[in-house]
Amino acid sequence: MTPIPPEINDQELRDAIEERKRIISGELKERTHWFIRLRWFVPGGILLGSAVAVPLGFEGLPIGILLLTAAAILVYNLIFFFIGRKKTGDGIGQRGYIRSLTRWQFGLDYVAILVLIHFTGGMASPLVFFLIFHIIFASILLPSRSSYGFATLVVAGMVANCIAEYAGWITPHPLVFRGQTLNSADLPVHTAVMLGFFVASVYITAFFTSSIMGMLRKRISNLVDLSEAVRRLNEKMSALYAVTQAIGSVKKLDRVLKMVTSELCRVMEVLGISVKLLSADGKFLHYVAADGLVADVFKSKVVEVAKSPLNRQVVEGKPYVTGRVTHGEMFQFGEDLAAADIQSVLFVPLFVEEKVIGILGAYCKYQERFTPDEVDFFRQAAGLVAVAIENARAYEAIEKLMEERTWFMMRVAHNLRSPLAAVISMLDVVRGGYQGALNETQSEYLRRVDRRIRTMLAMINELLALAKSREEKRKISFTPLDLSVTTGRIERTFQDEALQKGLKFEMIVSEDLPSIPGDADMIEQALENLVSNAIKYTRGGGQVRVELSKGPKNTLQVQVSDTGIGIPQKARQNLFQEFFRAENAKAMEEHGTGLGLALVKEVVDQHGGRIIVESEEGLGTLFVIHFPAMRGAGEPGSR
Amino acid sequence: MGNPADILIIDDDRDIVDTMRIILESNNYQVRAAYNGKEGYAELEKKVPDVVILDVMMSTDTEGFDLAYKLQRDPDFKRIPILMLTSFPQKMAEEGPEKFQHILGEGWPVTLFFEKPIQPEKLLSAIEEILRDKKG
Numbered sequence: 001m002t003p004i005p006p007e008i009n010d011q012e013l014r015d016a017i018e019e020r021k022r023i024i025s026g027e028l029k030e031r032t033h034w035f036i037r038l039r040w041f042v043p044g045g046i047l048l049g050s051a052v053a054v055p056l057g058f059e060g061l062p063i064g065i066l067l068l069t070a071a072a073i074l075v076y077n078l079i080f081f082f083i084g085r086k087k088t089g090d091g092i093g094q095r096g097y098i099r100s101l102t103r104w105q106f107g108l109d110y111v112a113i114l115v116l117i118h119f120t121g122g123m124a125s126p127l128v129f130f131l132i133f134h135i136i137f138a139s140i141l142l143p144s145r146s147s148y149g150f151a152t153l154v155v156a157g158m159v160a161n162c163i164a165e166y167a168g169w170i171t172p173h174p175l176v177f178r179g180q181t182l183n184s185a186d187l188p189v190h191t192a193v194m195l196g197f198f199v200a201s202v203y204i205t206a207f208f209t210s211s212i213m214g215m216l217r218k219r220i221s222n223l224v225d226l227s228e229a230v231r232r233l234n235e236k237m238s239a240l241y242a243v244t245q246a247i248g249s250v251k252k253l254d255r256v257l258k259m260v261t262s263e264l265c266r267v268m269e270v271l272g273i274s275v276k277l278l279s280a281d282g283k284f285l286h287y288v289a290a291d292g293l294v295a296d297v298f299k300s301k302v303v304e305v306a307k308s309p310l311n312r313q314v315v316e317g318k319p320y321v322t323g324r325v326t327h328g329e330m331f332q333f334g335e336d337l338a339a340a341d342i343q344s345v346l347f348v349p350l351f352v353e354e355k356v357i358g359i360l361g362a363y364c365k366y367q368e369r370f371t372p373d374e375v376d377f378f379r380q381a382a383g384l385v386a387v388a389i390e391n392a393r394a395y396e397a398i399e400k401l402m403e404e405r406t407w408f409m410m411r412v413a414h415n416l417r418s419p420l421a422a423v424i425s426m427l428d429v430v431r432g433g434y435q436g437a438l439n440e441t442q443s444e445y446l447r448r449v450d451r452r453i454r455t456m457l458a459m460i461n462e463l464l465a466l467a468k469s470r471e472e473k474r475k476i477s478f479t480p481l482d483l484s485v486t487t488g489r490i491e492r493t494f495q496d497e498a499l500q501k502g503l504k505f506e507m508i509v510s511e512d513l514p515s516i517p518g519d520a521d522m523i524e525q526a527l528e529n530l531v532s533n534a535i536k537y538t539r540g541g542g543q544v545r546v547e548l549s550k551g552p553k554n555t556l557q558v559q560v561s562d563t564g565i566g567i568p569q570k571a572r573q574n575l576f577q578e579f580f581r582a583e584n585a586k587a588m589e590e591h592g593t594g595l596g597l598a599l600v601k602e603v604v605d606q607h608g609g610r611i612i613v614e615s616e617e618g619l620g621t622l623f624v625i626h627f628p629a630m631r632g633a634g635e636p637g638s639r
Numbered sequence: 640m641g642n643p644a645d646i647l648i649i650d651d652d653r654d655i656v657d658t659m660r661i662i663l664e665s666n667n668y669q670v671r672a673a674y675n676g677k678e679g680y681a682e683l684e685k686k687v688p689d690v691v692i693l694d695v696m697m698s699t700d701t702e703g704f705d706l707a708y709k710l711q712r713d714p715d716f717k718r719i720p721i722l723m724l725t726s727f728p729q730k731m732a733e734e735g736p737e738k739f740q741h742i743l744g745e746g747w748p749v750t751l752f753f754e755k756p757i758q759p760e761k762l763l764s765a766i767e768e769i770l771r772d773k774k775g
Binding site for chain 1: 652654655657658659661662665696700725726727755756757758759
C-alpha cells in the first residue's frame with residue numbers, strides 16, 4: 001500500500017474556506033452591532049459625569065465642549081447604526097466592508113476620547129483609562145494584530161497632546177478641584193513617568209488581548225473542524241447502520257447490492273462503488289452491482305483472477321489503494337477507467353468467515369483521494385456488506401429450495417392423477433355407450449370401477465395435502481457400513497436378470513475398501529437403482545460393470561458402467577429431476593417412474609457425496625459416486 | 640350448420656386423446672390430434688382450427704401454457720379459443736409455486752380451464768359454449 005498524502009481536493013477545499021469565511025463574517029457583523037449598541041451609553045455617561053463633577057468640587061470644566069462631544073458621538077453612532085442595518089446581506093464581500101466600518105468607528109472614538117482627555121486635564125485626566133477599552137475591542141473585532149496598531153495610535157495621540165501642551169502649542173485645560181489646580185505642565189517628570197507607564201500598560205494590554213484572542217480563534221476553528229469531522233463520521237455510521245438494517249430486512253440479493261452501493265457512494269462522496277463476486281471455482285470475478293459507474297463499462301464484464309494481479313491481491317485478502325490510475329498497469333480494464341476519468345481506486349476484500357467472496361471497489365475522479373481513515377472505514381463497511389450478501393444468498397437458496405419442493409409436489413400430483421384421469425375418460429366412453437350398448441351387469445360393474453377410481457383420485461389429493469403438511473426429512477442413522485454384504489446381495493439380485501437378457505454382468509470390489517458412515521438401506525437402494533437402470537437400458541450382448549474402490553481424498557468410489565443406449569446431451573441437466581425420463585429411454589421402455597435417479601442423487605447428497613455422469617448416446621453410460629469415508633485410521637476396509 | 644367444426648387436441652396422453660376423439664367425432668366434430676406442443680403448432684399452421692383442446696404438462700412442466708402464450712402473441716392465432724385441460728388439481732395450480740403464479744399473472748391466455756378427467760357431457764357443452772361465443 002502506498003502512503004497516502006492528506007486529502008487534497010480543490011473543490012472541497014474551496015467549499016470549506018467559503019464556509020469558514022461565511023461563519024466569521026457573520027460573527028464579525030454581530031460583534032460590530034454589539035459595539036454600536038454599547039456606544040449608546042457613552043453620551044449619557046458624559047452627561048452624567050459632567051453633572052456629577054461640578055457638585056463634587058471640580059471647577060472650570062468646559063461643559064459646553066464636553067456636551068458638544070457627546071452630541072457628536074451620538075450623531076456618528078446614529079450614522080453607523082443605519083449603515084450597519086442597511087447592509088445585512090451575508091455575501092463574502094461583506095467582511096472587508098464591516099472591517100472598514102469598525103475602523104471608522106475606532107478612529108472617531110479615539111478623536112472623541114482624545115478631545116475629552118485634553119479638556120479634562122490631559123495626562124492627569126481620569127478618562128485616560130478609557131483608552132484601554134478600544135485596544136481590547138480591536139483585538140476582538142479586528143484581526144488580533146490590529147490591537148498593536150491601535151495601541152500605537154493611542155500612544156501617539158497622548159504623546160502628541162503632552163508635547164503640544166508642554167510646548168505651549170495648545171492651551172492646556174488643567175483640572176481644578178476645590179481651588180487646587182492639577183497642572184501637569186508643573187510636574188513634567190511626573191507626567192513623563194505617568195506617560196511611560198501608560199504606554200507600557202497600553203502595549204501590555206494589546207499583547208495579552210491579542211494573544212488570548214488568537215488562541216480563542218484557533219480553538220474556534222478547531223471546533224469547526226471537529227464538528228465537521230463528527231458530522232462526516234455520523235454520516236458514515238448511518239451508512240453502516242443502513243447496511244446492518246439491510247442484513248436483517250432486505251432478502252433479495254440484487255436489492256441488497258443496489259442499496260449498499262448507492263449508500264456507500266453517497267457517504268464516501270465518490271464517483272462510483274462496485275461489487276464483484278467470486279465465482280464458485282474462485283477463477284472469475286463478476287460485476288454484480290455498480291453505482292455511479294457507466295453501466296456498460298463495468299456491467300457484464302468478467303475479471304479473470306489469474307490475469308489480474310491486482311484483483312488476485314485483493315482476493316488473497318489485502319486491500320488495494322491507488323491515487324493515480326494512469327500509473328496502474330495492473331488494471332485489466334485500465335483503459336475503461338481512464339475513459340471514465342477515474343484517478344483514485346480503492347478495492348477491499350469481502351470476507352465471510354475468513355473466506356473472500358468478492359471485492360468491494362470505490363472509484364474517484366480526484367487523485368490521491370483515499371486516506372487511511374477512509375480505507376479503514378471501507379474495510380468495515382465491506383465486512384457488513386459481505387454478511388448482507390451472504391444472508392441474501394442464503395435466503396434465496398432457501399427460497400429456491402422451497403420452490404423446487406413445491407414443483408416436486410406438483411409433479412407428484414400430476415403424475416399420480418394422469419393415469420387415473422385417462423382411465424376415467426376411457427370408462428366414460430365405454431359407459432356412455434360410444435362403443436356399443438352394455439348389458440345391465442356390465443354397466444353395474446363399470447359403475448363400481450368408476451366409483452373406486454374416483455375414491456382413489458380423492459385419496460391421492462388427500463395424501464398430497466398430508467405430505468405437504470408433514471414435510472419432514474427422514475433421519476439417517478450414520479453407522480460405519482460393511483458394503484461387502486450389500487454388494488453381495490446386489491450381485492445375486494441382478495445376476496439372473498442380466499443372464500436372461502444376454503448381458504455380461506461384473507462386480508468388482510477392491511481389497512482396501514474404506515469404511516463409510518451412512519444408512520445401509522438407502523445406499524443399497526441407490527446402487528440397485530443404478531444397476532437396474534444399466535441392465536434395463538443395455539441391449540443383449542452388452543456389458544454392465546460395477547466397481548467399488550478406494551477413491552481420491554479419503555473417499556469410497558463407486559462406478560457403474562454399461563454399454564447401453566446412453567443419455568442424450570440435452571437430457572443430462574434434468575437427469576436427476578423427479579419424474580424425468582429421457583426420450584430414448586421412453587422409446588425403449590414405455591413405463592418407468594422417473595424417480596430412480598432422483599433417489600440416487602438424494603441418497604448421495606444426504607451422505608455428503610458427489611455423483612458425476614459420463615455418457616455417449618449409443619455407446620454407454622458411466623456413473624461415478626464418491627462417498628466421504630470415515631475419518632482417521634478408522635476400521636480397515638471391509639470384505 | 641355448414642361444415643363440422645374443426646377441433647385440434649394437443650395432449651401427450653394418447654388414451655385421453657382417443658377417448659375425446661370418440662366423444663367429439665360421434666357428435667359430428669372434425670378432430671385432429673397432436674401429442675406435444677411442437678406437433679400441435681405444426682397442425683395449427685396447416686389449418687387454423689375452430690377450437691384447441693390443450694394439455695398443460697407435456698414434455699416440460701408448462702408446455703401447454705408456453706404454447707397458449709405463443710398463440711396469444713401471434714395475430715394469426717390469437718383468436719383461436721383454447722380449452723385447457725390439466726391433471727393438476729385446480730387448487731394446486733391456483734396456490735402453486737411462483738413459476739406457475741408468474742404464468743397466471745401474465746394475462747390468462749385460455750378461454751376455459753378444466754381439471755381432468757372431464758365428463759363427456761361437460762366436454763361437449765364446453766365446446767358448444769365456445770363455438771357459440773365465437774360466432775356471437
